[in-house]
Amino acid sequence: xxxxxxxxxxxxxxxxxxxxxxxxxxxxxxxxxxxxxxxxxxxxxxxxxxxxxxxxxxxxxxxxxxxxxxxxxxxxxxxxxxxxxxxxxxxxxxxxxxxxxxxxxxxxxxxxxxxxxxxxxxxxxxxxxxxxxxxxxxxxxxxxxxxxxxxxxxxxxxxxxxxxxxxxxxxxxxxxxxxxxxxxxxxxxxxxxxxxxxxxxxxxxxxxxxxxxxxxxxxxxxxxxxxxxxxxxxxxxxxxxxxxxxxxxxxxxxxxxxxxxxxxxxxxxxxxxxxxxxxxxxxxxxxxxxxxxxxxxxxxxxxxxxxxxxxxxxxxxxxxxxxxx
Numbered sequence: 001x002x003x004x005x006x007x008x009x010x011x012x013x014x015x016x017x018x019x020x021x022x023x024x025x026x027x028x029x030x031x032x033x034x035x036x037x038x039x040x041x042x043x044x045x046x047x048x049x050x051x052x053x054x055x056x057x058x059x060x061x062x063x064x065x066x067x068x069x070x071x072x073x074x075x076x077x078x079x080x081x082x083x084x085x086x087x088x089x090x091x092x093x094x095x096x097x098x099x100x101x102x103x104x105x106x107x108x109x110x111x112x113x114x115x116x117x118x119x120x121x122x123x124x125x126x127x128x129x130x131x132x133x134x135x136x137x138x139x140x141x142x143x144x145x146x147x148x149x150x151x152x153x154x155x156x157x158x159x160x161x162x163x164x165x166x167x168x169x170x171x172x173x174x175x176x177x178x179x180x181x182x183x184x185x186x187x188x189x190x191x192x193x194x195x196x197x198x199x200x201x202x203x204x205x206x207x208x209x210x211x212x213x214x215x216x217x218x219x220x221x222x223x224x225x226x227x228x229x230x231x232x233x234x235x236x237x238x239x240x241x242x243x244x245x246x247x248x249x250x251x252x253x254x255x256x257x258x259x260x261x262x263x264x265x266x267x268x269x270x271x272x273x274x275x276x277x278x279x280x281x282x283x284x285x286x287x288x289x290x291x292x293x294x295x296x297x298x299x300x301x302x303x304x305x306x307x308x309x310x311x312x313x314x315x316x317x318x319x320x321x322x323x324x325x
Contacts, residue, residue: 047257078129152165
């Protein structure tokens, strides 16, 4: 990378320099011992957590756009004891994220067995041959680093003439709404809930978004979410934040190495981390600050107004410049 971003190998070399280890590290036992590799992994993870948790960083709140799915109703279906057989169908790959709507009822799809086959949770269902149906999607898997939405979801500008923001609610509210048939045919998603998927230890916790009502057309929903950051390794080279926070991240890791591994009473790297952290926070505040505070009228005043810039940390009081603290 051409900028001054700190990378995984940069941090490895700096830790090695500090501790007197071989400066050509490896993820495999060789230039570093197994204990050194293990110790470095511990201080790396701890240092990153120290940095990411030190402030409410703006770069950990990215924008995310989800495109909803159109309803699928090609062909016809026959259902026998909860087994769905399609005629002229090519069921969506994510059919388990859809409701099957047929004969005025809604059914949960357990699995997709092929282009023409589905199974339902309710195995008592029987529907006559060549019945019209639709699949409408209500469930969407969220990004692997998803840590929670910040505020509501909004529709794309060209779709927002009459759609209000999507209200975030809990899973119980969504399930309660699906007990009714209200708004079943509406294209507007009104409410949504973040629901945890079943936990898998090999991949960690993942989340999905359940909407009400289920979507009948392709729409874009946009919002911001909090990132759950990844650890660094030979494949994931760069931490969040970019070059502007490179020294702060580096000294966060070095301060952990200093505390845990260095046989020294010095806390120099800890002090250096705190100095860099102050600069990183100041930069992050300026990065997202509006150019102006606007105009305020103070109660009881005769035209007293305040104009200023958060980005420049300056305010004007009746023409007199003052710093913002």
